[in-house]
Each structure stands twice: as structure tokens, then as C-alpha cells.
Amino acid sequence: MPDDPIVECVPNVSEGRDRAVIAALAASIRTVPSVRLLHVDPGHDAHRTVFTFAGPPEAVADGAIALGHAVAAHVDMRRQHGAHPRVGALDVCPFVPVRGVSLARCAALARRVGATLAHDLDVPVFMYEAAAFDPSRRALPLLRRGEYEGLSGKLADPAFVPDFGPARPHPRLGAAIIGARPFLIAWNLSLDTADVSVARAIAAQVRESGRVTLDADGRPVRQPGRLRAVRAVGWGMPAYGHAQVSLNVLDFRVTPLHVAYRAVAEQAAVVGARVIGSELIGLVPLEALREAGRASIGAAAGTLPDAALVDAAIEALGLGAVTAFDPSTRVLEWALQGQGAAPHRAVDR
Template sequence: MERIVECVPNFSEGRDMSVIEAIAKEIRETENVKLLDVDPGADTNRTVITFVGTPEGVKEAAFRAIKKASELIDMRNHKGAHPRIGAADVVPFVPVRGVTMEDCVRLAHELGKRVWEELRIPVYFYEEAATRPERKDLSNIRKGEYEGLPEKLKDPEWKPDVGDPVFNPKSGATVIGAREFLIAYNVNLNTRDRKLAHKIALRVREKGRKKRLETGEKIHIPGRLKAVKAIGWYIEEYGFAQVSINLTNYKITPLWKVFEVVEEEARELGLRVTGSEIVGLIPKEAILDAGRHFLEKQGRSRAVPEEEIIHTAILSLGLSEISPFKPEEKIIEYLIEEEHPLINMNLRKFANTLSEDSPTPGGGSVAALLGSLSASLLSMVSNLTFGKKGYEEVWERIEECGMKAQELKDKYLMLIERDAKAFDMVMEAMRLPKKTEEEQRIREEKIEEATKHATLIPLDTLKLTLEVLEVSKPVVEHGNVNSISDAGVALTTLLSCAEGAYLNVLINLPGIKDEEFKEKTQKEAEEILERVRREVPELMERVKERMS
């Protein structure tokens, strides 16, 4: 899917699994949609469901889920710890890839119109989809909750954005919006006292709190953290209180900052933070940012594989205190990415597969593998330099080189898969029918398109060698002398990567009819290879000097 929207509806049922499954089934069976997560909470009596898909697919799945909730959930019988206003309480659209916030606002407005017209449920719009400033904040719309909704609807200021101001006793109202990625995050405390948890929430949330002075005057004290909404509650299921947080923009206030500020406030009240939990999913960058922060606090290099960074974040934030935090189930990118059969093979299986009579994986994948090994070695040398006595002046620079090398390693690994898939696309085009003139025309177009794509993949591999070259220079010059031979091996491996990628560009060019494309691609490939051939030997001479 080139265009991906995420939807994270919250339903007011967290105990009856048959109801939750019926709602999830509607989403699961919608075309062009992938259900990622179903997270029920018994004490909150609320379920957060996460799914992604094409814009139209996600909009359709959201409607079907709202419709099923309106059939199975009766708000007149609902009790739970979480604020709510309706059966399908809140339905946000989140841009993930290839879509804008404006696209998500349009989806929200279209869905709201359909919900009223077909289900007769009043709809409010919030966040970026809001029709007036006071409705941007979800808590303003939900104030008074379901129980206060009949009176709220009588107030002209709270007329629904879509629908008549008529109370729907069974379904309440639904709030639909468009927003940036929201992280639902709860911090665990060593107390059962909800009031203490809420006191911390009031201090950290952006909205802040009111305080009465000795004179009787009330003043407003701003909260410590931007883009943070919070309340305190007690969860009987867990046996402790939590500061329950909606982090509305982790790029403004990072996850680790929320955790540490709650820790500070807890200590002031004689409490201790014992751990935390992510409700639903989290973007990979948010948890990587936390992991890097804690590695830095520990004086450790951040130039390590992302798996280690994530593991550090899980340990430091105590994300497995309530239940094991499984990255493959909680990080959104891991859930929506395609399978990677080649890069997940062990060495023997990859070598065995390579040695067989199948054309994939082939030389293009091996060239990308060589690039990943080169970047890995450079990261290794940087890690063997960072924190070592005698190299203090270059710690910061060498760590940056290692982090960049890790990023390049991961890009090369993906190119192993992309190269094999590109060849498979060419083969698929070759197998298209060619009996009629129209079929022949379509087949030729598909072959041309697929062959161009198969040429650009090794060109990408070749382009990355220039970035690795730039990383290698400070590593060769300043890296730990005891590991400088490893930097030399990285250079020779990089040269082989470039030579192999260049050959894979050349072999595809004769099958392409577009002469302008062929000329431009060959010229670019030759210029890159010429630079790599020139600079690698120069760097190798410096390696030998430092070895001697």
C-alpha cells in the first residue's frame, strides 16, 4: 500500500469478548485494511482497536465498526474508569504514509456525515477536524461524559457538528477526528491511592491545575509538559494506581521526558514509579528516541542495532511490568512492513539458497549484503573507540559515525530483499499473455517498467557506497588503532559492493528501450564507481600507515 492511514477507535466495552470480537471482525473483513491490535481493558471497560489501510478502506472499516458497536453496546448499562461519551467513543484518523492531514480531515468529515445519516448518532469533530477552536480538545467535548450528554445537547453551544441535538440513549455520541500519532501511555505507581496519581497528572499535563490562595483567590498553574493530557486512576486488576497519559505529539515532548517528569513528581510525594505501559501501538521512532536517551545517560554508545536500542527502552521504562512488551506486536512499523525472508535467514541457509539454481537471491542481493557488512564493521570500530581512554576528543564524532553506519547497514539489508523482489517483478511481466496486439503492448510496457525498477535497485546500492565512504573517513583517521584493520576490511568490502552493484546496473540496461533513461543511469553509475575506485585505495593507505 502506497497510501496508508491509521485509525484507532475506542469502544466502550472492555469485558465482553464476544462483543469486542464482533467489532474487530467487521474491521478484519474489510478490503484493503489490516487489523493490527485489539487492546481491551476490564477496569476501564474500554477497548482500543488499531488498524491501517488505504484511505477509503479505513473509512469503510471505521463505519462498519461503529455500526456494529451501535448494535451491541448499550451505554445505559456502561460503567468504567475511563471518560466516555458514547459506544463508539472516539474515532481518530492518523496519516502514516502518502497521505496528508487534510486527507484525514476529509475522511473524518465524510465518516461523520454517514454515521448520522445511517445510524442517527450525533457526531462531534475534534483535533484537526474540529469546526471550532473549543472543540479541538477531546476533553472539552467529553466533559460531563455520557451521563451529562442529554443536558449538553440542549445547549446551543454544544449542538453536534453533524446531526440533530437529539439524545441517543443507547449509543450516546461519537467523536471523530484527525490527529498526529497519539501514544496512550500509563505510568505505574507504588500506591493504590488514585488521588495521589491524579495530583501528579495535574502537575504534568499541559492544561495544568487551579490552586486556591490563602486569600481565597484561585490561580491557574500551567503543567510541566506540552502535548500531554493526563488523569490519575486506580486499576483494581493491577492493584496499583497509574498516571494515565495521552501523549498527543511525541516530537514535542518525548516519551522518556514524560516518564522522568512523572518520576520527579512521584518522588516529591514519597512515591516511586515501578514501570509503565503502552496501550495500543507506538511509532518506532518514539521508542528508539527513548532508548537512545537512556543509553546516553548510561554513558554507552548509541551506535548499536535498533533491537538493542529498543531493548534498552523497554528495560528503562519498565514496559514489561504488567505484561511482556513484544516489539513485533507493539511497534506499528513492525506490524505493517512486509516479510523479509532473506535477511531473516541464518548464514548457512542464505549461502545454501544462494548456491541453488534459482536466480534470486543473486549478485544484486550479494552486493547489498557486502554493503551492510561494510557499514557494520565501521560501526563496530566506532563502538570500540567510543568511551575508550585516549580517544576522548573524538568520542562525539565517532559515535555519530557509528549511528550513521547503523542506519546505512539497515538500508543495505532492505536492498537485499528489494533486489530479489525486483527480479521477480521482471519475471512476472515476462509471463504475461501475448496472444493479441493489446496483450503484447501491455506486456512490453510492464517489462520495460519492471526492468527499469530492477536497474534502479542496484543503483540505490551503488549510491549508498558514497555515504559509507564519508562515514569511513573519520573512522579510518580517528578510530581505535587496535581495530583499524577492521576498518580496512570495511573498505575492501565496500569496493566489492560498488563493483557488484555496478555490474547489476549494466546487465539490465540492454533490456530497456528508453535511451535517455539508459544513458543517464549508466553515466551516474560510472561516476559513482569511479569515485569509489579512487578513494578506497587512498583510505587503505591511511589504514596501513596507522597499522604500522
């Protein structure tokens, strides 16, 4: 029904290269009735796949549990290395309210999933953002610090006793981070250079947390970055032949996409680089692209339909220049109206 509650789940799994494994993981989500797998986005260099599925709250939680069991059957962190930071096989699994659902309910779903997977798989589980039990452990970067290789030391620290499961890493699965949050836009901007240090320098200038410098007395001082509600890192993408500034836009109403794009482009110009295109990971809310389209078109945008605004946003943000971008399957509201990801989507890149 049009007004039924809908929750989105966007798990990030530490496998982006084995097509058969990615297809098996996607199939596990499809086994849950009333859950719709909307998109599967594997990344070879990141060695990571982002799955996006949605449906009734409890069914979506069941889909995450089914995926967790499939991940345990197919992914081995002892052999996994990629550009993206990770702490485990089911690295992060957020629940996002879409319609008729509160963030608090999503947090309750996340805690059910965390408790279940910790019990079933004997894996340590941390809760984050709105699902965190400890307010000091809400932030994902804090929980992921040290990555899979540093888990033994982290779990030995009383400050990082897991919320569920054993206080020791699972040898194959590492740990899992599960939570609830508002919509986040994962977005990579590609540069006309393969120099990762350039991408990292740009990321340090634009992310809200900024960078650490030394004052006149040699003491470390944090210099805030340009963009509020934005996290950023720089990394190399050998498969593409260039470096990227990878952004997490935590709230596109605080920092719209066109503002973030302009900031990255300006900082790139300072170091003699240029943004040549961008790619969105997973799905994006319609309003985020509407806003970018309006900014691109100007005063005349008020008379244009959504499709024209989205087309203008795609052009202005360089979407499709790096990988294909089909708005009918990548805009959340439009994807929910369609049939979801076709079975072969898991192996496309």
C-alpha cells in the same frame, strides 16, 4: 506497494469486558478488504477497547463505518461504567496520517465517517482536532466533559449542537467523537500504591494544563504543569491492584517518553510513591522508542541497531512490567511489516 498512502485509525469503544463482543467488533473491521487490524487492546477496569487498524485511506474509512455499525449492534451505554471518561459507545475515532497522506485528507475521511454514522445510526456526532468545523471545539476533553450521563444538558446548549446527527443523545449509543490528528501515544504509568488521589496529584503536576490553586486573595489561579503537549489523569486499576497516571503524549518530539517518565517518577517520589512499570495502549512509532533507548544508553547508542535501542527503551520505561509488550506487534512500523493482529488477540489481556 511500499509508497502507497496509509492511514491509521484508532477507535476507542466503550466495551472492555465482554470477550465475545470485542471479538465481534474486531471481526467487523476485518470484513473490509485491504484493511489490516494491527492491535486490539481491551481494558477491564477502563471498560474500553482500543482498536488499531491501517490501510488505504478510503478503505480505512469504510472500516470505521463497519465498526460503527457493529458497535451499535452490541454496545449499550445504559449499562456501561468504567474508569475511563466516555461520552458514547464509539467514544472517539481518530484518523492519523502514516505515509503519503496529509492531515487534511484524514480530516475529510473523518467527516465522511461522521456524516455516514450520524445518518445510519441516528447518533449525534462531534468532529474534533483537525476535522473540527468550529475551532473552539477542537479539544477532545471539552467535547467529552459531562460524559454520557451529562449529554442531554450538553446537547441542549447552543454551543454544543452536534456537527452531524440529532441534537439529542442516542439512548444506547450516546454520542460519537470523530476526528483527525497527528500520532498520539497513550501511556499508563503504574504506581506502587492503590491510592487514586496520589495518581491524580501527580497527574496535575505533570500535565501541561496543570492545576487550579488559590492566590493570596482566594482567587483561582491556574498553575501550568511540567510537560508540554501532555494530558494526564489519575485513576485506579483494581484488576492490577494499583493506581496509574494515564498520559496522552500529544507530540513525543516536544516531550519524549523518557522525559515524561522521569517527570512522573520525580513527582511520585515527592509524595512517597514509586513508578513500578508502564503500559502503552495501542501502537507506538519506532522513533519514540529509539529516542528513549538513546537516552538510556548514552553515547554508545549511535552505533546500535534499532532492535537494541528498542530493547533499552523497554527496560528503561518499564514496558512489560504491567502487561506483556511485544515490539514486533506494538511498534507501528514493525507491525505494518507483519500480518496484523491474530483473531484471538481481541480476548487477550
